[in-house]
Amino acid sequence: MRLEVERLTLGYGRRTILAEASLEPLPGGAITALIGPNGAGKSTLLRGLAGLLPARGSVRLDGEEMAGQSLERRARSIAYMPQSLPQGVALTVMEALVGALKASPTAEGMPSARAAAERALALLERLGIAELALVGLDRLSGGQRQLAGLAQALVRRPRVLLLDEPTSALDLRHQLGVMRLVRELTLQHGLVTVLVVHDLALAARFADRVVMIGEGRVRAQGTPEETLTPAMLAEVYGVSARVERCSHGHLQVLADAPL
Numbered sequence: 001m002r003l004e005v006e007r008l009t010l011g012y013g014r015r016t017i018l019a020e021a022s023l024e025p026l027p028g029g030a031i032t033a034l035i036g037p038n039g040a041g042k043s044t045l046l047r048g049l050a051g052l053l054p055a056r057g058s059v060r061l062d063g064e065e066m067a068g069q070s071l072e073r074r075a076r077s078i079a080y081m082p083q084s085l086p087q088g089v090a091l092t093v094m095e096a097l098v099g100a101l102k103a104s105p106t107a108e109g110m111p112s113a114r115a116a117a118e119r120a121l122a123l124l125e126r127l128g129i130a131e132l133a134l135v136g137l138d139r140l141s142g143g144q145r146q147l148a149g150l151a152q153a154l155v156r157r158p159r160v161l162l163l164d165e166p167t168s169a170l171d172l173r174h175q176l177g178v179m180r181l182v183r184e185l186t187l188q189h190g191l192v193t194v195l196v197v198h199d200l201a202l203a204a205r206f207a208d209r210v211v212m213i214g215e216g217r218v219r220a221q222g223t224p225e226e227t228l229t230p231a232m233l234a235e236v237y238g239v240s241a242r243v244e245r246c247s248h249g250h251l252q253v254l255a256d257a258p259l
């Protein structure tokens with residue numbers, strides 16, 4: 001599994017947001033974190049990878065151009081979780097998960113109703129929210145909604161997992177739990193996982209690769225060590241920052257002041 005992005009140009013209407021973005025190939029079994037300041041174009045790039053925006057350039061999965069594929073075909077391999085789930089959906093968590101399975105059958109085809117329910121429940125258990133299975137989406141807290149949204153993306157067992165800020169509403173324990181689960185699934189199934197994240201400590205700890213976006217351009221890409229440098233943080237985020245290792249050896253970004 002390998003996702004290749006070449007000279008991708010994306011925008012809304014006539015406004016170009018991301019111009020000619022090329023990424024080093026995103027391999028299966030690895031997590032790529034998209035980082036960068038607010039409004040830089042991270043979500044736009046993720047939507048572009050999901051095929052949700054008109055684009056110029058090329059996004060290829062295992063050598064096959066995604067643009068020409070039908071939405072249904074694309075949905076078989078790609079799961080995309082937006083920054084916020086739509087409000088006003090009168091479904092329980094379980095109904096939403098089974099609905100997600102029905103709406104976009106995976107490469108394995110459509111599971112039976114019983115198998116779908118079992119798969120959904122097993123996933124909710126793994127995410128620690130099995131007790132929410134029969135609760136309405138509209139009655140969940142922000143963090144619970146985010147976990148339910150993640151479950152909706154994961155339940156289909158995609159080959160490419162695109163997550164827009166999957167941990168932004170989560171407490172510390174759930175942040176670590178979700179990132180560990182995403183890492184496990186990514187490794188276990190060789191997924192191409194791309195996630196937008198603001199928390200640079202999470203990016204440094206869990207991502208294999210980091211793509212730093214600033215003002216609609218790819219400003220740096222590589223390992224966390226290569227990209228999370230004081231010089232790049234100054235240039236792209238406009239902060240003076242230190243990058244140090246904690247007593248456990250994890251990379252930590254300590255932002256000291258805006259420049």
Ligand SMILES: Nc1ncnc2c1ncn2[C@@H]1O[C@H](COP(=O)(O)OP(=O)(O)OP(=O)(O)O)[C@@H](O)[C@H]1O
Pocket residue numbers: 012017036037038039040041042043044045
């Ligand atoms: N649906 C839309 N229609 C028009 N412009 C949009 C739309 N979504 C985003 N934009 C614009 O595109 C630019 C990039 O937005 P995007 O959401 O990709 O940034 P981001 O890096 O994900 O930011 P954040 O960290 O704040 O979520 C912004 O200037 C934004 O105003």
